[in-house]
Amino acid sequence: MNPARLPCLERAGLEAWMVRLFDRIDENNLPWLAALAGECETEFGDTLVDLVPSYTTLLVVFDPFRMTPCDARQKLMTILARLEPADAGARGKQHSLPTWYDPRTGPDLQRVAELSGLSVNAVIDAHSVREYRVFALGFAPGFAFMGLLDSALTCPRLDTPRQQVPAGSVAIAGQQTAAYPAATPGGWNLIGRTPTRLFDRDRDGFSLLQVGDRVRFVPVDQATFEARGGDTTAVSQPGPERAR
Structure with missing residues (x-):
């Protein structure tokens, strides 16, 4: 991921991590957030419970009976290390x-x-x-x-x-x-x-x-x-x- 957009992972209970990618509202955030959501869907598979995107963050909710918070964090760090923005024109009606x-x-x-x-x-x-x-x-x-x-x-x-x-x-x-x-x-x-x-x-x-x-x-x-x-x-x- 672009070093200028270093993420911050914040605990959000026993079954979720808040991934904070940005600190300001900007339309250019969307391709990164869309890419992160897509990667989470693929990598977490059926352990993923929900994804809640916002202006600058993505809340990732996982099944705590099938994945520990530590494992979920490690998976997110792996995703973020290789994350590239999605095609800005490819998503959205x-x-x-x-x-x-x-x-x-x-x-x-x-x-x-x-x-x-x-x-x-x-x-x-x-x-x-x-x-x-x-x-x-x-x-x-x-x-x-x-x-x-x-x-x-x-x-x-x-x-x-x-x-x-x-x-x-x-x-x-x-x-x-x-x-x-x-x-x-x-x-x-x-x-x-x-x-x-x-x-x-x-x-x-x-x-x-x-x-x-x-x-x-x-x-x-x-x-x-x-x-x-x-x-x-x-x-x-x-x-x-x-x-x-």
């Missing part, structure tokens, strides 16, 4: 998510505009013009953390989260963007909504979006949004639930 950007579905559009010094239309343009990579899945089933945002749109989470955010809500926080796959509490800035179903138990893999995928948010009008099954339910006001 492309997705287009139709999105209705409107104060009714995106009540924080004006807040983002004020924080960024842009007009609402400029915020929509800046968000929809980019292609985002899925860096991690978490928080809720099918919730994909995507980035990186245009630096002008970077803004903090709400001080007080909403008790319920409608499914499909498109949101931003920090350098990240996401679309809520189900109605949950949430503290991200809501700027629109997509009618696309992001999590389906009848779908192979359940989640539409997977780590490494490429995503574009495509602006549509209300008529198109509703014709595709979009929900125009009003967004609740922020409440006491904890933000995510």
